[in-house]
Amino acid sequence: MLQRKLGDVGVGAIGLGALPMSVEGRPDRAQSVATIHAALDCGVTLIDTADCYGIGPGEVGHNERLIGEVLAARGAEASGVVVATKGGQYRTPDGGYHANGRPEHLRLACEASLRATGRDHIDLYQLHAVDPAVPFLDAVGALAGLQREGKVRMVGLSNVTVPQIIEAGTVVAVVSVQNRLSPGSLAGLAELRHCAAAGIAFLPWAPLGGLRVRGTEPAGTSVFAAIGAERGWSAQRVCLAWHLALAPVTIPIPGASRPGSIIDSASAAASTLSGAELARIDEALGIGAEDRPA
Numbered sequence: 001m002l003q004r005k006l007g008d009v010g011v012g013a014i015g016l017g018a019l020p021m022s023v024e025g026r027p028d029r030a031q032s033v034a035t036i037h038a039a040l041d042c043g044v045t046l047i048d049t050a051d052c053y054g055i056g057p058g059e060v061g062h063n064e065r066l067i068g069e070v071l072a073a074r075g076a077e078a079s080g081v082v083v084a085t086k087g088g089q090y091r092t093p094d095g096g097y098h099a100n101g102r103p104e105h106l107r108l109a110c111e112a113s114l115r116a117t118g119r120d121h122i123d124l125y126q127l128h129a130v131d132p133a134v135p136f137l138d139a140v141g142a143l144a145g146l147q148r149e150g151k152v153r154m155v156g157l158s159n160v161t162v163p164q165i166i167e168a169g170t171v172v173a174v175v176s177v178q179n180r181l182s183p184g185s186l187a188g189l190a191e192l193r194h195c196a197a198a199g200i201a202f203l204p205w206a207p208l209g210g211l212r213v214r215g216t217e218p219a220g221t222s223v224f225a226a227i228g229a230e231r232g233w234s235a236q237r238v239c240l241a242w243h244l245a246l247a248p249v250t251i252p253i254p255g256a257s258r259p260g261s262i263i264d265s266a267s268a269a270a271s272t273l274s275g276a277e278l279a280r281i282d283e284a285l286g287i288g289a290e291d292r293p294a
């Protein structure tokens with residue numbers, strides 16, 4: 001698979017978003033295991049997860065354990081797979097997600113993630129969200145401390161603004177930013193532009209529009225389906241190829257709970273759209289030259 005840089009590590013340009021295998025609507029365990037194996041079989045070497053991916057507050061680590069068990073079953077062959085997890089967010093009984101960026105919580109959460117993934121360090125530890133009740137640099141500083149102790153190899157941020165990316169960079173080397181970016185949600189282009197200029201990997205979350213579009217074309221427009229019909233590709237494959245064309249720092253992490261989804265999504269790494277096709281997409285989405293990374 002085409003490779004991209006995450007810090008000093010090369011990873012396949014398409015990662016696996018593991019969230020759909022643990023939250024509401026998840027498949028049975030056998031299907032999830034088959035989905036992760038399918039991803040690895042087609043060259044995926046980055047798996048995105050979080051401690052809070054489970055149903056409600058009682059399932060902390062559900063998704064991390066699933067990934068850890070599959071990677072352990074594959075043995076040495078999977079030792080180079082980058083597991084990117086997150087701390088700093090928790091689920092409430094009503095199904096919500098809330099931030100907890102207190103340094104003492106992040107430390108305990110990181111240690112729990114180490115146990116859940118079954119690895120001796122976390123490859124990429126991402127601050128899941130900014131907690132307005134905690135000074136931002138206190139939360140980022142906690143991740144820097146975990147990195148100094150060797151528990152965390154690389155540090156990333158999620159759901160942050162450009163000023164926060166810059167501020168975090170004063171206390172830790174930020175290798176990645178994971179913000180929402182999809183055809184139906186383009187606000188993340190601002191942080192993508194910053195990351196492209198700064199050489200920081202950008203992991204668009206919900207790159208296809210999120211779980212509500214499960215099994216359908218990416219939200220917002222039919223231009224992806226139209227190009228897909230001409231190419232003989234799925235609309236999702238076209239959408240991910242568009243993401244990859246936005247910037248060399250982009251590493252999409254499409255979610256999957258079926259092997260077929262991630263096999264198709266991974267094929268986007270070998271799918272180059274023409275300049276004319278990219279212009280059609282830009283026009284359909286209302287993206288101007290100034291919106292794209294330089």
Ligand SMILES: NC(=O)c1ccc[n+]([C@@H]2O[C@H](COP(=O)([O-])OP(=O)(O)OC[C@H]3O[C@@H](n4cnc5c(N)ncnc54)[C@H](OP(=O)(O)O)[C@@H]3O)[C@@H](O)[C@H]2O)c1
Nearest residue numbers: 017018019205206207208209210236254255256257258261
């Ligand atoms: N940092 C954050 O705050 C945050 C928030 C949300 C998500 N995330 C991360 O971002 C990842 C991606 O987001 P997401 O999973 O919410 O949404 P998404 O990637 O936009 O969409 C996922 C859904 O699209 C379907 N799909 C994926 N590839 C497909 C293909 N080639 N053909 C047909 N259907 C396809 C999957 O269906 P099936 O389930 O049927 O396979 C999946 O349920 C998550 O898994 C998670 O790791 C992070």
